[in-house]
Amino acid sequence: MSYAISSIRNAVRYVRSLPARLKRFKEACKDVNVESKALLCLDVVTRWNSTYMMLEAALKFKKAFRYLEGDANYTKYFEEERVNGEKVDGPPDNTDWTNAEVFVKFLKAFYELTLKFSGSLYVTSNLFFQEILEVQVELNDMKSSTNELMSKMVGSMQLKFDKYWGNVEKINLLQYIASILDPRFKLDAVHNSFRYLYDPILAEKMIKKVENMMTTFYAFYKGTVMTPSSSNDQQASQSVTSNASGNRKEKLVEDTNFDILDWWQRNGNKYPIVSHIARDVLAVQMSTVAFESAFSTGGRILDPFRSSLSPKMVEALICSKNWLTCEYDAPIVLRQYMDKIEGLVTSEQVESEESCVTNTGTETTVATPSTL
Structure with a gap:
């Protein structure tokens, strides 16, 4: 499914990249008698609502995209190697379009539901x-x-x-x-x-x-x-x-x-x-989550303006999430390493935040930064 989405995304990117390509695409629409007021749009890969709208619009022009396969410039675009030495997925074939149709139908229900909430x-x-x-x-x-x-x-x-x-x-x-x-x-x-x-x-x-x-x-x-x-x-x-x-x-x-x-x-x-x-x-709202966040796969972003966590603590939290969500039974491994990480973070905080340290006899108390 991810390959089907990627191939269609790249086909849309090809059409939208240059005015000459867009003009050629419009000519292809006329040749195959495709008439639609929908416009091709690029999506944000971490936001499923934009991916849904990109696929929904692209499916209306499926015949035009298939017609472009006879254009040497179109097929060459997917055969060229990029800077990293990899080729672009595509062009989309019948299987990709079929998968996209099923996926869009399925995703539409969640798209409309999120709008309501x-x-x-x-x-x-x-x-x-x-x-x-x-x-x-x-x-x-x-x-x-x-x-x-x-x-x-x-x-x-x-x-x-x-x-x-x-x-x-x-x-x-x-x-x-x-x-x-x-x-x-x-x-x-x-x-x-x-x-x-x-x-x-x-x-x-x-x-x-x-x-x-x-x-x-x-x-x-x-x-x-x-x-x-x-x-x-x-x-x-x-x-x-x-x-x-x-x-x-x-x-x-x-x-x-x-x-x-x-x-x-x-x-x-x-x-x-x-x-x-x-x-x-009935006065209670069922959701206070922003529409964009509900469809985002990008995750939450921590920066100095949103958190006072130290960089090491942020790294520890991210690593902990990755370990907890991995395929094998990670909690045991997590427990083994969290003490070491916590000790490392605490020692660095003591060195960098001298104003937050108060010595009381044999004990040292550290004012912990506020969390999220």
């Missing part, structure tokens, strides 16, 4: 759990893919998914409450999602935990919200905390252009207590 001008907490469920559905569908590279990549992604969502004890239950407060989903959708994600015993356990939390919420807000007795609110609470077996189907709102804040504003008088719960829960 990164929103700051609309409510996101009610969408989170259902979108996470869609991710699992997408992963399950791609596991059966006949594309060997895609199946391997999905296996790796499933491990990451299970790391964050496999341990239900670490999951904040508020995300489920937010989904219940969405009249398009309610409790039935959460029940069905649990039964899809987890085994029957764990699913029932999670259902009980969410129901108990919602009951606790309702009892707390009932004691703090000064409102007259409301039969509608009683029914709303009962619809959340009863019928765990799913014998009675809840009536769901069906609206493609649904605005949950508008809905609760219009129905707040009917459900004064539950509407207060919705007001507080």
Whole structure:
């Protein structure tokens, strides 16, 4: 898959590198009757959102790129050796284009999901759990893919998914409450999602935990919200905390252009207590991660403006991460070397940060720089 992306990236780079090449490419588009308002764009290799957009645009001009294979200048570009003595991957063949099509279709779901979670001008907490469920559905569908590279990549992604969502004890239950407060989903959708994600015993356990939390919420807000007795609110609470077996189907709102804040504003008088719960829960953003960071594979950057860590400590942290994520069982090796590294770093800090050292009799105390 990486070779397919690299070959298409280099083909795009060839077209965009010179005005004459771009003109020739436009002529090729006319010759093969390719009409598209999309523009070829170069990507940033460490940002998957830009790679996705690069591939999506390039696929629209697949016929034009194949037509260029009859151009000697185009094929020569991939045969020339660069300064390091290596040749550029490409030109992309049918297999590369096929892999790219599968990959773009798969990546589109994550691209759109990240856009939803990164929103700051609309409510996101009610969408989170259902979108996470869609991710699992997408992963399950791609596991059966006949594309060997895609199946391997999905296996790796499933491990990451299970790391964050496999341990239900670490999951904040508020995300489920937010989904219940969405009249398009309610409790039935959460029940069905649990039964899809987890085994029957764990699913029932999670259902009980969410129901108990919602009951606790309702009892707390009932004691703090000064409102007259409301039969509608009683029914709303009962619809959340009863019928765990799913014998009675809840009536769901069906609206493609649904605005949950508008809905609760219009129905707040009917459900004064539950509407207060919705007001507080839905105000929580599900993600504060920048859109670019969510798709970045470049990692975090430490510099003097962002950290007061010494260079040796930064090096130790980076090495530790590499050892922990390597293929063999590295924790034992890590423990053997961390004491030596820590001693080396501490001694250098003592020498270079004399102002931070205070001698107290037989003991020496070092003011440790603040960490991230």
